[in-house]
Amino acid sequence: EAGVAQSPRYKIIEKRQSVAFWCNPISGHATLYWYQQILGQGPKLLIQFQNNGVVDDSQLPKDRFSAERLKGVDSTLKIQPAKLEDSAVYLCASSSPPGLAFYEQYFGPGTRLTVT
């Protein structure tokens, strides 16, 4: 099966600019996650979708970050305006349909964002 797709792979922007990332999960996976991974740290969950509904966005900085999954398939994550501390790898992951316990998450290649 095809894996989780993400684009772009790399992005360099100046602070206060905006940026958007795109993710296409594995076909049939209802749950989609966006993570932020700062250098030297583990992935931190930003937002979790179940189909097109938000399950958890408690760690999403909502003053500047937004995400949507309008049709329950692919998703976009936006940062506006970006700050220097947003420099990180943004990972998208998807997991098996509901009904299975302790979902294995399948990760995309990530987008490396550098804010200058």
Next chain:
Amino acid sequence: AQRVTQPEKLLSVFKGAPVELKCNYSYSGSPELFWYVQYSRQRLQLLLRHISRESIKGFTADLNKGETSFHLKKPFAQEEDSAMYYCALSTYSSASKIIFGSGTRLSIRP
């Protein structure tokens, strides 16, 4: 709150030597624990999970509830084991959500 701690940022061992990557967790209930691995230029992927009681690529991990640990072990390291390893935790009340540790980079010397 749930927390996963990996005390070693870097672990370097010789090929053929035993490997133990440490992981401690903080959670008052019964957790489910995982090890994820990221090889160079590859995606983060699941290595093994406690619930499956499996051995993958020679690695095993035992959940010790008394010590709240889930250390990853391999008796004889191979060069292809060099990678970044993340311990992760999930709970029965939130089975789809995973909390990751900060990771340990394992380097196998020839």
